[in-house]
Amino acid sequence: MTTTLPPATSSPPPADRTLDDRALELALANPQLRPAAEKLAAGERLGRDDAVALFESRDLLAVGALADARNRRRNGRRVFFSANQHINPTNVCVLRHTCAFCSFARTPKEEGAYTRTLAEVLEEAGRAKSAPTREFHIVGGLHPKLRLSYYTDMIRALKAAYPGVHVKALTAVEIAHLARIERCSFREVLLALKEAGLTSLPGGGAEVFGRAVRMTIADRKLAGEDWLEVHRQAHALGIPSNCTMLYGHVETLQDRAEHLLILRGLQDETGGFLTYIPLAYHPDHNALGEELGWRGRATMGVDDLLNIAVARLVLDNVPHVKTHWPMVSPFISQVALDFGCDDLEGTVVYERVYHEAGASTPMEMNYDALVDLIRGAGKTPVERDSLYRPVRTFD
Numbered sequence: 001m002t003t004t005l006p007p008a009t010s011s012p013p014p015a016d017r018t019l020d021d022r023a024l025e026l027a028l029a030n031p032q033l034r035p036a037a038e039k040l041a042a043g044e045r046l047g048r049d050d051a052v053a054l055f056e057s058r059d060l061l062a063v064g065a066l067a068d069a070r071n072r073r074r075n076g077r078r079v080f081f082s083a084n085q086h087i088n089p090t091n092v093c094v095l096r097h098t099c100a101f102c103s104f105a106r107t108p109k110e111e112g113a114y115t116r117t118l119a120e121v122l123e124e125a126g127r128a129k130s131a132p133t134r135e136f137h138i139v140g141g142l143h144p145k146l147r148l149s150y151y152t153d154m155i156r157a158l159k160a161a162y163p164g165v166h167v168k169a170l171t172a173v174e175i176a177h178l179a180r181i182e183r184c185s186f187r188e189v190l191l192a193l194k195e196a197g198l199t200s201l202p203g204g205g206a207e208v209f210g211r212a213v214r215m216t217i218a219d220r221k222l223a224g225e226d227w228l229e230v231h232r233q234a235h236a237l238g239i240p241s242n243c244t245m246l247y248g249h250v251e252t253l254q255d256r257a258e259h260l261l262i263l264r265g266l267q268d269e270t271g272g273f274l275t276y277i278p279l280a281y282h283p284d285h286n287a288l289g290e291e292l293g294w295r296g297r298a299t300m301g302v303d304d305l306l307n308i309a310v311a312r313l314v315l316d317n318v319p320h321v322k323t324h325w326p327m328v329s330p331f332i333s334q335v336a337l338d339f340g341c342d343d344l345e346g347t348v349v350y351e352r353v354y355h356e357a358g359a360s361t362p363m364e365m366n367y368d369a370l371v372d373l374i375r376g377a378g379k380t381p382v383e384r385d386s387l388y389r390p391v392r393t394f395d
């Protein structure tokens with residue numbers, strides 16, 4: 001089938017003949033989406049106004065079809081997943097009372113505060129039952145007293161106990177906190193972690209870069225520029241990383257668009273981002289939800305899918321887009337595989353951050369259930385390592 005552009009258009013002819021014609025046809029039929037669709041057809045990049053228009057349109061099927069076409073061109077029917085395990089060594093955090101969206105943090109003496117010993121972390125690391133773990137995903141609070149050596153010892157011990165397992169550890173916010181405690185540079189912290197065996201950085205802590213939003217939800221957290229600088233330095237050292245956006249709170253659609261363009265800008269510079277993960281805000285047991293009246297306003301399916309689809313279209317230089325089933329549910333995550341996603345969060349084993357904030361999804365996903373979820377979407381599951389190298393493919 002070929003797409004016939006209506007005659008009155010001043011847009012250039014489609015340069016990219018492989019773009020899914022049906023998707024284009026759908027998008028061109030919506031005047032709000034037309035400028036973006038014409039750019040995509042001409043092989044041009046989307047700009048800020050295009051991204052805002054995609055969000056504003058709420059035309060989920062048209063935007064989703066465009067994103068799906070882009071994704072299929074890159075990945076065909078493949079969907080990546082990992083046998084991973086989340087470990088949160090401490091929930092003690094110096095930002096306990098300033099990150100309004102967080103339900104996980106505690107002050108050192110507060111009920112529920114914990115800090116694991118190395119032996120306890122190693123014990124928890126052995127808990128995965130359904131498949132051998134290939135990646136430890138380690139994030140936690142900004143503990144006022146834990147030194148860099150706590151983390152380097154932990155990474156070394158995990159690598160010794162589980163040779164071949166990758167360690168994806170510490171958000172940019174934790175890296176910057178350690179640099180402050182150790183009175184050294186981001187680069188020195190990153191080098192020490194890399195020497196200990198770190199493979200990559202997770203994408204947390206980016207939240208929303210827009211100043212007004214950051215002042216409202218996380219005014220004492222690492223500034224957006226510094227989050228970017230940590231990732232820039234990591235990429236320069238050969239440490240790849242992920243990137244995220246926390247959506248569904250006080251941000252505007254313009255804030256979302258700007259955030260994506262800033263991530264795309266850094267990726268143009270370094271090429272070090274592996275995957276982008278939209279993180280859906282959960283409103284329970286945190287100040288934003290409880291005190292500012294946000295409770296009960298968790299994101300819903302259309303917004304979750306639209307965030308995936310717009311990201312796939314705007315982040316044309318980021319290889320993967322991941323759906324995080326603990327946040328949006330396995331059901332929405334499965335559907336997201338037809339809206340631009342080629343990567344599904346893994347087995348997880350024990351998820352704390354979102355469950356503290358009211359997520360009602362399971363704490364972990366059995367390996368076979370993940371494979372079934374992907375197959376159920378008519379896709380080919382590919383178990384990957386942290387660097388997206390295929391480990392096992394299910395035809």
Ligand code: V47
Nearest residue numbers: 101102103202203204205242246279280281282357
């Ligand atoms: O930065 C905190 C988010 C992030 C809430 O790189 C919340 O593969 C929703 O880094 N509601 C940390 N979100 C998690 C993180 C992550 C998660 C999944 C995959 C990857 C990856 C990284 O969690 C924080 C913040 O944005 N968060 N509180 C909440 N109430």
